[in-house]
Each structure stands twice: as C-alpha cells, then as structure tokens.
Amino acid sequence: MTTGQSDPGDHPHGAAEDTAHEGEDLGALITRALSDVDRTQKELATAAGVPYTTLNHWIAGRRGTSRVDPEIFRGVAQVLRGWGATVTVREIFAAVGRVVPGPSDQEREERLLRIYRALSTDRQRDLIQIAEAMGRPTVT
Known part of the structure; x- marks a missing residue:
C-alpha cells in the first residue's frame, strides 16, 4: 500500500531516486542494475543469499516469485543499492507485481x-x- 510520495518499504529519501523503467520485469531490472554496477548474477546471488539457480530462473522468467518472502526482495534491492545501482525496493516489488509491504x-x-x-x-x-x-x- 502506498501513501504520499514514497512506499513504506523505501528508504525515507528513496522516492526521489525512483528510476523505474515502466513495464520492466524483474529479469530486465536486475540485468540493467547488474550492468550498471558491473557485477554478475553469481555475485548478486551470493551477496543476497539467494541460490544462483533461483536468481537465474527469475531473470530468465522461468520461475515465479509469488511465494517468495518479501525480505528476499528487500535483500536483493539492498545489495544492488549498496553496489551503487539506482534500484529501489519499490521498483523490485513493482517488477514482480507486488505491493511493497511496510518496513520490517x-x-x-x-x-x-x-x-x-x-x-x-x-x-x-x-x-x-x-x-x-x-x-x-x-x-x-
């Protein structure tokens, strides 16, 4: 659920950083972010605590995300942001068709x-x- 300019899952100052490419799916978003920071899928999988095959299947669109714990998506966004990618929690959730839950x-x-x-x-x-x-x- 959103209120005002930012979602509760975004950093308090994250709303101004939204760079979402409209209609971008999770695979395209992660691929773009990894390219921006010159990192690999394996590096992201390791840093975010996601099995590499799972991340690879998300990117290729071969595995759904409806049952994935929201904290996993937060972790992916946190790792990418830590590397300097301009990706918000809101973008990750939008890419998988979910509403950003409140902060943990x-x-x-x-x-x-x-x-x-x-x-x-x-x-x-x-x-x-x-x-x-x-x-x-x-x-x-």
Missing part, C-alpha cells in the same frame, strides 16, 4: 537506534521518557 521490524528498530544515537544525552533521556509514556496503557 528490524528496519524500524535500526532506524530508531540511528535517530537515538544522533541525539544528545539529554535528548536521549527525553526520548526514553516519551517512549515509556507511550507504552503505558491509556485510561479511557
């Missing part, structure tokens, strides 16, 4: 921890108090 628990926790670490000690204490207050049951 781990992504939310990592983002919160980055924010927390960037704060001064006083602000960290304030944030803890706010979070504790939010966790208390509300009286209605």
